[in-house]
Amino acid sequence: MTAAPLPQATILGYPRIGRRRELKRAVESFWAGRISEPELQQTAAQLRAATRARLVELGLPAAGAAVPESFSFYDQVLDATLAVGAIPSRFGAPTGSDLDTYFRLARGDAEHQPLEMTKWFDTNYHYSVPEIDGETGFAANATALVEQFREAQEQGIETRPVLVGPVTYLLLAKASDAAADGFDPIDRLDDLVGVYAALLEALAAAGVSWVQLDEPALVSDSLRVTREETLGLVERAYAVLGGAGTRPRILIAAPYGNSAAALTRLGALPVEAVHADLVRGSLPDAALADGSLAQAFAGTQLVAGVVDGRNIWRTDLRGAFAQLTQLTDAGIATVVGTSNNLQHVPHDVRDETKLEGRLRSWLAFADQKVEQVAILARGLAEGAAAIEPELAEVDRVLADRDAAPGVHSDPIRARVAASGDDDRTRVTEEDRRAAQQDLGIPHLATTTIGSFPQTPEIRKARAAFVRGEIDEAAYEGFLREEIASVIRLQEEIGLDVLVHGEAERNDMVQYFAELLDGFAVTEHGWVQSYGSRATRPSILWGDVSRPAPMTVRWSEYAQSLTDRPVKGMLTGPVTILAWSFVRDDQPLSDTAAQVALALRDEIEDLVDAGITIVQVDEPALRELLPLDRDRQAAYLDWSVGAFRLATGGARAGVQIHTHLCYSEFGEIIDAVDGLDADVTSIEAARSRMDVVQPLGDHGYSRGIGPGVYDIHSPRVPGVDEQTELIRIAAARIPGEQLWVNPDCGLKTRGYDETVASLTNLVLAAKAVRAEA
Numbered sequence: 198m199t200a201a202p203l204p205q206a207t208i209l210g211y212p213r214i215g216r217r218r219e220l221k222r223a224v225e226s227f228w229a230g231r232i233s234e235p236e237l238q239q240t241a242a243q244l245r246a247a248t249r250a251r252l253v254e255l256g257l258p259a260a261g262a263a264v265p266e267s268f269s270f271y272d273q274v275l276d277a278t279l280a281v282g283a284i285p286s287r288f289g290a291p292t293g294s295d296l297d298t299y300f301r302l303a304r305g306d307a308e309h310q311p312l313e314m315t316k317w318f319d320t321n322y323h324y325s326v327p328e329i330d331g332e333t334g335f336a337a338n339a340t341a342l343v344e345q346f347r348e349a350q351e352q353g354i355e356t357r358p359v360l361v362g363p364v365t366y367l368l369l370a371k372a373s374d375a376a377a378d379g380f381d382p383i384d385r386l387d388d389l390v391g392v393y394a395a396l397l398e399a400l401a402a403a404g405v406s407w408v409q410l411d412e413p414a415l416v417s418d419s420l421r422v423t424r425e426e427t428l429g430l431v432e433r434a435y436a437v438l439g440g441a442g443t444r445p446r447i448l449i450a451a452p453y454g455n456s457a458a459a460l461t462r463l464g465a466l467p468v469e470a471v472h473a474d475l476v477r478g479s480l481p482d483a484a485l486a487d488g489s490l491a492q493a494f495a496g497t498q499l500v501a502g503v504v505d506g507r508n509i510w511r512t513d514l515r516g517a518f519a520q521l522t523q524l525t526d527a528g529i530a531t532v533v534g535t536s537n538n539l540q541h542v543p544h545d546v547r548d549e550t551k552l553e554g555r556l557r558s559w560l561a562f563a564d565q566k567v568e569q570v571a572i573l574a575r576g577l578a579e580g581a582a583a584i585e586p587e588l589a590e591v592d593r594v595l596a597d598r599d600a601a602p603g604v605h606s607d608p609i610r611a612r613v614a615a616s617g618d619d620d621r622t623r624v625t626e627e628d629r630r631a632a633q634q635d636l637g638i639p640h641l642a643t644t645t646i647g648s649f650p651q652t653p654e655i656r657k658a659r660a661a662f663v664r665g666e667i668d669e670a671a672y673e674g675f676l677r678e679e680i681a682s683v684i685r686l687q688e689e690i691g692l693d694v695l696v697h698g699e700a701e702r703n704d705m706v707q708y709f710a711e712l713l714d715g716f717a718v719t720e721h722g723w724v725q726s727y728g729s730r731a732t733r734p735s736i737l738w739g740d741v742s743r744p745a746p747m748t749v750r751w752s753e754y755a756q757s758l759t760d761r762p763v764k765g766m767l768t769g770p771v772t773i774l775a776w777s778f779v780r781d782d783q784p785l786s787d788t789a790a791q792v793a794l795a796l797r798d799e800i801e802d803l804v805d806a807g808i809t810i811v812q813v814d815e816p817a818l819r820e821l822l823p824l825d826r827d828r829q830a831a832y833l834d835w836s837v838g839a840f841r842l843a844t845g846g847a848r849a850g851v852q853i854h855t856h857l858c859y860s861e862f863g864e865i866i867d868a869v870d871g872l873d874a875d876v877t878s879i880e881a882a883r884s885r886m887d888v889v890q891p892l893g894d895h896g897y898s899r900g901i902g903p904g905v906y907d908i909h910s911p912r913v914p915g916v917d918e919q920t921e922l923i924r925i926a927a928a929r930i931p932g933e934q935l936w937v938n939p940d941c942g943l944k945t946r947g948y949d950e951t952v953a954s955l956t957n958l959v960l961a962a963k964a965v966r967a968e969a
């Protein structure tokens with residue numbers, strides 16, 4: 198290990214989808230057979246080359262491994278699965294190229310269900326869950342990592358390969374169906390560490406000087422082991438990896454949370470650098486003061502994640518510089534870094550030419566974050582005076598933001614302040630049940646979650662409207678026809694409670710952000726959500742209010758076409774926050790209450806227009822749960838409170854539904870109960886109704902719709918399959934409480950499979966009703 202220390206500026210990773218989603222287009226073309234693998238590889242190589250060149254242009258040194266090699270065709274956990282050879286045996290012997298295997302795991306094929314996807318820490322990014330058992334045949338495959346490193350070398354840039362670390366990999370994995378009872382993937386840590394050692398050896402042989410191993414498990418209380426145990430596992434793994442003979446220098450990264458309590462022990466590991474997220478996390482003050490942190494970091498660099506990689510605000514450079522000098526003053530070798538991989542922010546704010554200039558001046562996307570890292574590093578190298586103009590410019594921008602019209606609105610704040618418990622409390626569940634008898638909803642009522650397929654025609658019509666090629670009247674006419682056809686279809690299929698289909702929505706958050714004051718939306722601000730799919734998180738910059746009704750005309754029109762109830766359909770306050778970039782100058786709870794009041798007004802208008810059932814989706818309620826256990830109770834308190842503030846004005850006869858789609862439902866069941874919704878639909882089909890057990894144990898008394906149709910795949914579940922799932926639920930939940938619905942909305946599905954699956958769903962519900 199003769200390599201030099203890391204330069205003073207780095208980032209943990211950079212968006213890989215391309216400034217105009219070039220990777221999405223190439224990957225989807227490859228899947229559709231329109232381009233070959235070499236053509237896809239060529240596009241990917243061009244993207245990687247452009248990324249490296251850009252990072253150097255923005256201020257990262259080309260030499261010394263400051264530039265991370267963080268490309269992924271689909272998902273970084275899946276990349277690790279291929280790198281360690283953990284191909285589940287259920288996929289059979291690999292055929293075709295590594296890339297064929299990779300996409301088969303990600304997407305499944307006619308015979309194989311894909312790997313499950315789940316949320317990556319507290320982000321809106323989904324990873325492919327590894328499946329591990331006692332027989333998983335690990336084998337190092339460094340081909341992709343080495344190829345990318347060499348590609349960079351030819352470009353004259355020395356990169357740092359990035360890989361999910363072994364402890365996090367196994368803690369994010371699940372036991373495969375073939376695993377023995379009681380098996381936990383972490384039982385295979387020693388085997389996996391051997392494979393990582395082989396990977397490191399291969400990288401060193403290829404000339405790699407530094408490697409980054411991401412271990413965000415270190416900051417989470419939500420995994421299968423305690424944080425203390427995770428730290429112990431990390432110590433065990435890196436004692437081996439650090440001691441390996443031939444290896445690159447190792448940077449262990451701990452993004453997404455607070456590693457302060459672990460930092461001294463991490464600094465003492467036999468690795469050359471440790472990253473800490475100093476935006477979500479903090480420095481261990483006592484250890485800093487008494488010198489023990491510096492002692493632990495003697496010979497180890499600390500990558501200080503002071504630039505926020507989860508948000509799009511310009512960094513308070515003066516504050517960040519103060520954090521950095523605390524470390525350097527203590528004698529710690531400090532590298533300026535981002536709090537996490539920049540994959541969660543869009544590429545470049547300079548592309549947003551339609552954003553209002555003043556707002557734009559407050560923002561920093563990935564490229565601007567890199568520039569901020571470079572400025573701070575220059576400050577460390579040359580002294581504060583050298584960057585004083587940049588610090589002063591940010592001081593000015595932050596003051597401007599604070600004083601700008603719309604950021605603080607007295608009437609909105611007064612309304613939030615005046616809201617009390619009464620506004621968050623409906624009449625009792627029993628009284629509401631009685632009042633809602635008039636709705637005439639049958640036992641085992643059938644419904645869907647809201648969206649119907651977003652067909653290419655719908656997206657094309659919207660794109661044409663956005664480009665000004667069709668006028669508003671033509672676009673609205675198109676949407677009304679779409680609604681009419683969705684209502685007709687649901688009546689033909691025989692569903693009990695209908696939806697209007699959400700054709701008017703580009704996204705379940707962005708649609709509302711476009712209509713609420715206090716939000717801005719971007720043109721090119723795409724962020725990967727999973728695989729080739731992305732969203733454009735909206736920017737919540739000011740106090741939020743609703744200038745006009747947002748959904749009423751669609752719901753009212755849909756209801757006018759049928760005698761069956763049509764659900765009003767809103768996205769809840771927590772999810773709107775979770776999937777937006779939210780202002781960082783006030784507590785989330787205050788912002789959530791403002792959004793809640795806007796939704797409360799919308800519900801009132803929906804009800805006035807004759808809508809009797811309103812669904813308020815909160816799929817991100819679990820996602821925003823802090824990784825830090827100490828902060829969870831306060832979060833659940835305000836998030837549940839915001840939902841109740843949104844829905845608490847609905848009279849007893851109005852049925853409030855909510856929808857949550859993730860499987861760790863048992864974990865927050867009390868909070869879901871606390872939402873006080875009359876009916877909750879949840880994801881359950883993929884886990885074969887595992888959730889009904891905790892519901893039964895909990896004595897859950899409200900309406901509940903555990904999904905019986907997994908909408909994540911084009912597969913059509915048969916009548917028997919869905920009947921069986923309903924029976925499992927009906928064995929534990931009384932029929933009058935039980936609803937029959939898919940796991941989630943149908944926007945990503947096609948019409949043929951949707952019609953077939955929903956027809957089977959209705960037949961299955963009828964079959965179980967007949968058994969009662």
Ligand SMILES: CN1c2c(nc(N)[nH]c2=O)NC[C@@H]1CNc1ccc(C(=O)N[C@@H](CCC(=O)N[C@@H](CCC(=O)N[C@@H](CCC(=O)O)C(=O)O)C(=O)O)C(=O)O)cc1
Pocket residue numbers: 321653656657659660702703704705706707726727729730731732733776816945
């Ligand atoms: C439920 N989920 C959501 C999450 N986060 C959200 N903010 N929203 C969600 O719904 N997180 C958890 C899950 C994640 N699930 C998904 C599912 C599907 C997608 C997806 O399909 N994304 C699309 C983009 C969707 C969109 O905004 N479409 C716009 C059109 C934008 C566009 O691509 N326009 C084209 C032109 C179109 C044409 O001519 O055909 C262009 O600009 O070139 C719209 O409908 O108006 C994706 O493509 O990735 C994401 C998350």
Ligand SMILES: N[C@@H](CCS)C(=O)O
Pocket residue numbers: 646647648705766814816856858941942943944
């Ligand atoms: N109502 C939304 C919820 C998605 S989580 C839909 O159906 O797409």
Ligand SMILES: [Zn+2]
Pocket residue numbers: 646816856857858940941942
């Ligand atoms: Zn959902």
